[in-house]
Amino acid sequence: NAGVTQTPKFQVLKTGQSMTLQCAQDMNHNSMYWYRQDPGMGLRLIYYSASEGTTDKGEVPNGYNVSRLNKREFSLRLESAAPSQTSVYFCASNRDRGPYEQYFGPGTRLTVT
Amino acid sequence: AQRVTQPEKLLSVFKGAPVELKCNYSYSGSPELFWYVQYSRQRLQLLLRHISRESIKGFTADLNKGETSFHLKKPFAQEEDSAMYYCALSDNNNDMRFGAGTRLTVKP
Numbered sequence: 015n016a017g018v019t020q021t022p023k024f025q026v027l028k029t030g031q032s033m034t035l036q037c038a039q040d041m042n043h044n045s046m047y048w049y050r051q052d053p054g055m056g057l058r059l060i061y062y063s064a065s066e067g068t069t070d071k072g073e074v075p076n077g078y079n080v081s082r083l084n085k086r087e088f089s090l091r092l093e094s095a096a097p098s099q100t101s102v103y104f105c106a107s108n109r110d111r112g113p114y115e116q117y118f119g120p121g122t123r124l125t126v127t
Numbered sequence: 128a129q130r131v132t133q134p135e136k137l138l139s140v141f142k143g144a145p146v147e148l149k150c151n152y153s154y155s156g157s158p159e160l161f162w163y164v165q166y167s168r169q170r171l172q173l174l175l176r177h178i179s180r181e182s183i184k185g186f187t188a189d190l191n192k193g194e195t196s197f198h199l200k201k202p203f204a205q206e207e208d209s210a211m212y213y214c215a216l217s218d219n220n221n222d223m224r225f226g227a228g229t230r231l232t233v234k235p
Contacts, residue, residue, distance in 0.1 A: 056213060056227040111221040113159035118171040
């Protein structure tokens with residue numbers, strides 16, 4: 015099992031460009047999450063999908079959109095990248111929302127110039 | 128709103144010394160608390176959760192509701208414990224909140 019996979023691993027964008035971060039899990043989990051990790055801020059939830067067909071905003075959703083393509087895949091889109099979106103992005107999944115272990119992907123390091 | 132505070136961004140100890148990573152939370156309900164760890168060039172992974180009352184890699188953490196703390200402790204630190212540690216809280220709304228993290232360095 016690959017667990018949670020993310021692509022790409024690294025990306026450099028110019029302000030105003032768009033891109034989609036891909037995430038997939040092979041653990042048959044219902045819930046999936048996108049976090050951003052910034053120094054001194056920890057992990058902050060951008061969006062989550064409690065189950066296939068649903069998505070909801072997290073703590074810092076502005077500037078992002080998501081798509082739960084199917085049970086396995088959950089993508090994060092930046093429509094018009096800004097320097098403030100420079101961060102490391104993590105995808106995670108677990109069996110259900112709640113006090114269950116979350117399994118994380120390796121992360122995507124995004125730089126917006 | 129619930130909050131998780133890790134007061135130390137950086138913590139450095141010598142090999143064999145005791146280590147304590149502090150975590151304080153603010154939450155009015157009954158929280159579920161976790162410690163996650165990220166070793167160099169590895170992904171974030173669960174270290175332990177309070178409900179399990181287990182010891183993982185020699186680490187333990189006790190929930191102190193009176194002091195609203197969930198400090199992570201190990202009596203004898205090892206070099207391989209060097210990593211980034213995150214305390215996290217899951218509330219009754221199923222939201223998971225992470226602290227800012229503490230980078231532990233264990234020196235030889």
